[in-house]
Amino acid sequence: MNCNVPTDIVFSFTGFAMRGGRTDIHHDGWGIGFFEGAGVRLFVDHQAAVASPVAELIKRYPIKSKNVIAHIRKATHGHVALENCHPFVRELWGRYWVFAHNGELNDFNPTLNGPFRSVGGTDSELAFCFLLQELRARFGDHAPALPLLRAALAELVRAIAAYGSFNMMLSDGTALFAHCSSKLCYVVRQHPFLTASLSDEDMSVDFAQVTTPQDRVAIIVTEPLTTNESWTSFAPGELKVFVDGMPLEDSLA
Amino acid sequence: MNCNVPTDIVFSFTGFAMRGGRTDIHHDGWGIGFFEGAGVRLFVDHQAAVASPVAELIKRYPIKSKNVIAHIRKATHGHVALENCHPFVRELWGRYWVFAHNGELNDFNPTLNGPFRSVGGTDSELAFCFLLQELRARFGDHAPALPLLRAALAELVRAIAAYGSFNMMLSDGTALFAHCSSKLCYVVRQHPFLTASLSDEDMSVDFAQVTTPQDRVAIIVTEPLTTNESWTSFAPGELKVFVDGMPLEDSLA
Numbered sequence: 146m147n148c149n150v151p152t153d154i155v156f157s158f159t160g161f162a163m164r165g166g167r168t169d170i171h172h173d174g175w176g177i178g179f180f181e182g183a184g185v186r187l188f189v190d191h192q193a194a195v196a197s198p199v200a201e202l203i204k205r206y207p208i209k210s211k212n213v214i215a216h217i218r219k220a221t222h223g224h225v226a227l228e229n230c231h232p233f234v235r236e237l238w239g240r241y242w243v244f245a246h247n248g249e250l251n252d253f254n255p256t257l258n259g260p261f262r263s264v265g266g267t268d269s270e271l272a273f274c275f276l277l278q279e280l281r282a283r284f285g286d287h288a289p290a291l292p293l294l295r296a297a298l299a300e301l302v303r304a305i306a307a308y309g310s311f312n313m314m315l316s317d318g319t320a321l322f323a324h325c326s327s328k329l330c331y332v333v334r335q336h337p338f339l340t341a342s343l344s345d346e347d348m349s350v351d352f353a354q355v356t357t358p359q360d361r362v363a364i365i366v367t368e369p370l371t372t373n374e375s376w377t378s379f380a381p382g383e384l385k386v387f388v389d390g391m392p393l394e395d396s397l398a
Numbered sequence: 399m400n401c402n403v404p405t406d407i408v409f410s411f412t413g414f415a416m417r418g419g420r421t422d423i424h425h426d427g428w429g430i431g432f433f434e435g436a437g438v439r440l441f442v443d444h445q446a447a448v449a450s451p452v453a454e455l456i457k458r459y460p461i462k463s464k465n466v467i468a469h470i471r472k473a474t475h476g477h478v479a480l481e482n483c484h485p486f487v488r489e490l491w492g493r494y495w496v497f498a499h500n501g502e503l504n505d506f507n508p509t510l511n512g513p514f515r516s517v518g519g520t521d522s523e524l525a526f527c528f529l530l531q532e533l534r535a536r537f538g539d540h541a542p543a544l545p546l547l548r549a550a551l552a553e554l555v556r557a558i559a560a561y562g563s564f565n566m567m568l569s570d571g572t573a574l575f576a577h578c579s580s581k582l583c584y585v586v587r588q589h590p591f592l593t594a595s596l597s598d599e600d601m602s603v604d605f606a607q608v609t610t611p612q613d614r615v616a617i618i619v620t621e622p623l624t625t626n627e628s629w630t631s632f633a634p635g636e637l638k639v640f641v642d643g644m645p646l647e648d649s650l651a
Contacts, residue, residue: 183517184480187440198459206451227437236488239515260513260534262492264436281513 146213147321147387148362151181153207156350158215160343160370162200165193165217173220174230177203178243179210180318185241189230212316216245221268228265232314235261237277238288240317244273247367248310248326272305276315291320291386298322299384306382312367321387323365325379331365332374333391341371361390399466400574400640401615404434406460409603411468413596413623415453418446418470426473427483430456431496432463433571438494442483465569469498474521481518485567488514490530491541493570497526500620501563501579525558529568544573544639551575552637559635565620574640576618578632584618585627586644594624614643 146154158177165175175197176189186208190197216231223229231245246269253268259281261274279301280294288294298315302324305311312329315322323329334341336359338352365387369376379385385392399407411430418428428450429442439461443450469484476482484498499522506521512534514527532554533547541547551568555577558564565582568575576582587594589612591605618640622629632638638645 181444181480184442184444184483186442186480189437189439191434191437198455202451202455227434227439230437234487236515236517237513239517241517258539260490262489264489264492264494286511 146210146362146364147316147390148211148360149389150360151209151211152360152362153209154179154213154215155204155207156341156343156348157364157370159204159348160345161215161217161366162204163345165197165200173225174218174227175200175216176218176230176232176245177213177215178232178234179208180212180241180243180316181208181210183240183318185234185243185318187232187234187243189227189232191225191227191230212243212318212321214243214245214314214316214321216247221249223265223267226265229267229270231269233270233273235273235277237281238286240288242277242315242317244276244315245269245313246272247312250305250309250311253305253308268309272311272313275305276301295322295384295386302384303382314365319388321363321365322384323379323387324384325381327381328367329365329379330367330369330376331363331379331385331387331392332369332371332376333361333363334374335361335390339374342373344368344370344372363387363390363392399463399615399617400569400643401464401613402642403613404462404464405613405615406462407432407466407468408457408460409594409596409601410617410623412457412601413598414468414470414619415457416598418450418453426478427471427480428453428469429471429483429485429498430466430468431485431487432461433465433494433496433569434461434463436493436571438487438496438571440485440487440496442480442485444478444480444483465496465571465574467496467498467567467569467574469500474502476518476520479518482520482523484522486523486526488526488530490534491539493541495530495568495570497529497568498522498566499525500565503558503562503564506558506561521562525564525566526568528558529554548575548637548639555637556635567618572641574616574618575637576632576640577637578634580634581620582618582632583620583622583629584616584632584638584640584645585622585624585629586614586616587627588614588643592627595626597621597623597625616640616643616645
């Protein structure tokens, strides 16, 4: 989720969490990272999301954030353990970066010769460490402007995606980068707001009741979360950058 | 807390959390980091611990861990914000490191020229980044053996403590390092276990009922948590290393 004002994710998370063991087979752990200012709240659990008391807490406690990344895991590489749950967090350039990956990489064995090392055993954490290592190698100790960062990321994710499937999301709390290898789609919720109904749970919400006309929220997912909104599919190989609740035009990013 | 088997911290945390706004003045946020294998669960909140729904969850949900670091904040340097809540987490040598600081550093402005940068505005996070930067500068890309690590840390924390008060705890999930500038004490709970009564809340627990004779748990705090256990004070300037629920002899560490 990427928004122009801090927004709670209770509605979308409720549907999403059902996929962790009830309406889908992703039951090998889950996690969610919320930016709050420069800080991050990260909740990870190696229990299925449907059974997790921490997931229960998040459904009840409306944490407001402009950038949220959530993930439900089906173990492929790396066993079921806390250190293998997404999202992963590292610090680069004095900002936290939050990363989650859907898909599978094969024979991806980059050399990590810098300060970012994997703690767990997933292909995903390896890809994240490699991304940050290469960004630091290109731009040194200072964050580049967004267009430069986007161009570098586009090149790096393309190189990684050559090893398999690399649907991924990455955020530093100001922008959300989303790359589609095989499946990703998004919806932008903005004025005039409608009532949305979850695909995975019998629940609807009239967003007009809980928003102001200025609010704008982008939700990016592998599978649409609602049945009555118009989701836009990414093209395979596409990297989109979301800022303030909408995708930037490619020419501006 | 440092233990030889994964142990829940519900009892000690219940008393500790009372200090976040009820029995003490530390009400500017709190946090707790639990190692689970190589992974870390980190809960931080800029609300007072007594008012926090996340603290409520931890009191009810017995997360078991061999190394836990918790902190309740009274803001000195850095405003009340999530990014300024302890403990802080970074990765070095493919392990997560969890750090918390009690006290205040003045005119401490080291140059951070490596990969560890502060996200927030506290003297504490700066000290943590400096520690990791200097450890990496000394030992390169591979973790040294514990005696070498301990010697390097002893030197570094002494240098930092010269800038003020630096009671601190640091763990990589295998050992817990505790340094006393002005106040720190510990108790080792082991067979035969006794009943302990909290100082900050009307609550007792008979540890004999919830342990096996092999269990050993060290609790290290700035102020004793119980009224009827024998707490050992650190000497000012002392760095102790806890492994498997007990302090290592200085000659072994």
